Structures are given as structure tokens and as C-alpha cells.
Amino acid sequence: MNAEQFVGIDVSKATLDGAVEPQGQVWQVAYDAKGIDQLVLQLQEIGPTLIVIEATGGLETQIASALAGKGLPVAVVNPRQVRDFAKASGRLAKTDRVDAGVLAAFARAIRPQARPLKDADTRALDDLVDRRRQLIGIRVQEVLRLKGATTKPLQTSLKKHIAWLDKQIDQNDRDLTRRLRESDAWRAKDDLLKSIPGVGSVTIVTLLAKCPELGTLNRREIAALVGVAPMANDSGQYRGKRFIWGGRSEVRAVLYMATISAIRCNAVIRAFAERLKNAGKPPKVVIVACMRKLLTIMNAMLKNNTPWQPQNT
Template structure:
């Protein structure tokens, strides 16, 4: 059977669709009625893979609708699509051209479809994102307070800081409520937080931003989180391996957790000290600890095991 690939360029109000190899192109409104028509048309075309570009959350309704009727859908990083476009010599950029590029990307690369997070997971991720925004605003306002000299300005900043702190506390209660109302999330958070060095920020970031945890092998998961080292070799040159890409928010939370774990988690601390003794730079050793911590957490969720200290296993 002929493989039918479709690309969807998403904007706030419209969805540009391109289907290969037929070359059909059409536009649908990015609302409930438009998405419904789009799903019907792609089902009639017999689409075997639909690629959607991540667009700040505007892609979620159409991706969920496609997944709900069993159409394989892959949400890809915009940088991947642009790099592919440049590699094929397509430098112009319009919504229709972007949809065609996504369809060609689906045809040439065949990204793996992944499950779309359910409504509960999406709501949890939004609350967590709001918490990050509040922490960022609170940090910025406190920095401004330190440099403010005019008394009226200081009073207004202090009032805003108090409001942000109250809003942050309310958001934390919302997160606690979301965890408490979901038996699966509650159990998964308990498993993750049983590891020394893993606090609520990392546990909840992983639950929201890395739903593949516990389902993928360690190499694919490390690449997804952006902690897998990539080779930079050419001919006789052997370049220094480096990590890049992946999910930035997961990587940032892992970094802070690995920093704590390198001091207070016996397994991670021993691993970190061994790398330093072997002459590895501290930053390289810390990234390796991030990767090891992620592998441990992945195995724990996969096998549903609580953390056990290595010291507890020795007679």
C-alpha cells in the first residue's frame, strides 16, 4: 500500500495542510468545526502519518483530535523542520510551503508517532508552566527591588512581590491537588521522590514534560531529555562530544537535582567522585550524573520499584 504522509502548519486561527504524494493542499480553521473537517479529510485520504509542528500549544487540539480517531501523529520541534527545509534548498517560508515541508519531512524522516498527553496531563503541565512563570517574575521583581531607590517605586514593587508570593502559593496548592486527585501521578511522584536528590520540582517536571519516562530505553530517553553526548568526528579528527537539543526544562531541572544528588545520593556521589578522580572536568562529570540519575528514574518507573540505597544491599 502507498504511504500517505500529511504535514500541518499550525497558527492561532488556521491550519494549512499538505498531503503527499497526491500533492493535495487545503486550509481549515483552527477551531472545533475546522479540526473536525480536517480529521475527516485526512482519514478519507488514508493518512499513515501526520506531522504537526509544535507551535506554543496551538497544535494540541488538532494533535489530540487526530490521535483520538487513531491517526498516527508526530509533534516535531520547529528547528527540525527548518533544518530539513534548508537541507532541501527550501529557503522561502509561507504557511503552505511549511505544510509541504512537514509532509516531505514525514516522508523522508518518518518521525515516530508518540501518544498525545491526556487532558489531565495537559492541565498539570499548564499549571507547572504557570509556576515557572511566577518564579521568573518573582526573581525579576526582587532584583528590581534591590536596585530601586525611590520610595514610591519600592512600595509598588514590594506590593507586587507579595502578590506574586501569594499566587505562587496558590499555584503550589493547585499542583498538590492535581497530584492528589490522580492515583497514577501520586504513585509516580512517590517513586521518583524516594530517590535522594529528587525533589518536587524535578518529579513534577518529569511527570509533565517527560511522559515517556518508564517506557523508553535509556539511550532514547537521554536523547529526548538532551543529556546524550553526540560525536563530533570527521576523518581523523576526533572532536569533543557534547550534549545539545532535547527538552530544555527537563534538562534544567535534572541539572539542579544532579547537583544535590552528587552530594547527598550515595550512588550518584560515588559515580561523580570516580569521574573526577579519572580527570573528568566537573561540568562533564555533572552531566554524566544527570544522565545516570535519569536512567535510574526510568528503571524505577518501568519496574515500579522504590529507591534502595546501595549500602542497604551490602551485608
């Protein structure tokens, strides 16, 4: 069929609800191997221009991977964007079938970019990075509880749990390092990024797991993807302050810590920060600008497969 067709798929634990724009066709299949195969065949016959699925905490991975594996154009989008679109278009009701229709309309109107999905190795690395963050979060909570513990049994229990968490974090870090070093592609990227003063192993594994597009986009695209590109806030003669918004918060968090370190020990980033300070820029603006510069440097290094060269940055 020559006419453009846009598909929205609403994912739940048991079912997959689909809708096609502008035809208005809807369907539902079970979210199991048989249902996925049936849906893939159906969509191959349609030949959609774009398929949109909401990110649902990993529940969407199986169907998105199956569709992308067959060469179908899939975009996994932020649920907040879809909900805002639904409200703006007056679609306030919420059922699985309605949501599928909203996703199809979103695909037709917005046309989000279909990006390559993470492969199995990248998803496994992503899971390890998530688990490390969870373990550290639990450890912080237990340390705070230990500070307020007043009885011996509670202190003993908390200390045992903290010691166990330390072992789990160490094991997680070893697993992350092993995965990086076992892959030729990741090892090469790890070696390149490690040469940048201020960039440590946690920053590297988080970037590789959470931002696999690093090294494939231009400097504006990668800054917008991570969320370090200032957004304009102008109207008529009014010129408002620029703010960063959206992007990948987990990547931005580790990039912030790497930038704080780089401002101290990386001559290029330190000199850039000093120029901004001397120009009267506020501290937060300086840090965000340095985050963007550090990110674009890493992006260029991976894109061109070149090591750290401070004289060329």
C-alpha cells in the same frame, strides 16, 4: 489505499493548511470545530502513514489531540528541525501552503516517531508548571528592581507586588501537589521518585508534566529525549569533544539542580561522581554523566515500579 502517504499540517490561528506527499494534494480548512471534523474525516479516508505538525506554543494541541483521538499517527515536531530541513532542500519561500508541503516532505524523508500526546490532566499539570516558572521569573525581576529602587513609593510598590507573587507561587505549589495526590497513577510515581535522595517536588512535577514518556523508554531513548546523551563529533582520524545537544531544556534544567543536590546527599550519585573525578573527567562532564545516571535510575524505577534501592543501582 496501499501506497504510503505523508501529511503535513501548518497551523495558524484561523486556518489549517494541509499537504500530502507524494500525491501533492493540498487543502485549507478553517481552524474551528467544523473545520477540524472535516479534516479528521478527510484524513481517515486517506489513511496516512504519518501526519506531522509543528509545535506552535500550544496552538497545535487541539488539532493534534483530535487526530490522535481518532487513532491517526501524529508527530508534533520542533519547528527548528523543519526549518533546517527546508533550507537544506532549497525551499526558502515561506507561506502557509508552502510550509504544509515542507512538513509533508519532512514526514516522508525523516519519519519522526509518532508519540502519544499528553492527556488533558497532563496538559493541565504542564500549564501549572509553566505558570510556576513564569511567576518565579517575574519575582526575580522584581527583587532585582527593588535592590536598585531609591524612592519610597517605588520600594513600597515593589514589595507589595513581590508579596502578591509569593502568594501566587504558594497557591500554584498547592495546586500542583493536589493534582499529584488526587491521581492514583501520579501519586504512585510521586511516591517512587520522592524516595530518591536529592530529588524534590519541583523535579518530580516537572518530569511528570514535561516528560510523560519517563518509564516507557529504554535508557538510551530517555537520555536522548531529555538531551543528556553526548553527541559524537568525529571525522576521519579526528576525535572531537562530545557535547549534549537538543532535548527538553526545561526538564534538563530541573534535572541539573536535582543532580547537584544528589551529588551531595545521594551516596550512589556521589560515589559515581567521585569515580569520574578520580578518572580525570572535567567537572561539566561529571555533572552531565551524573544527570544521565539519575535520569536512567528514575526511568528504571517507574518502568519496573520499584522503589529506590541503592544496592541495585
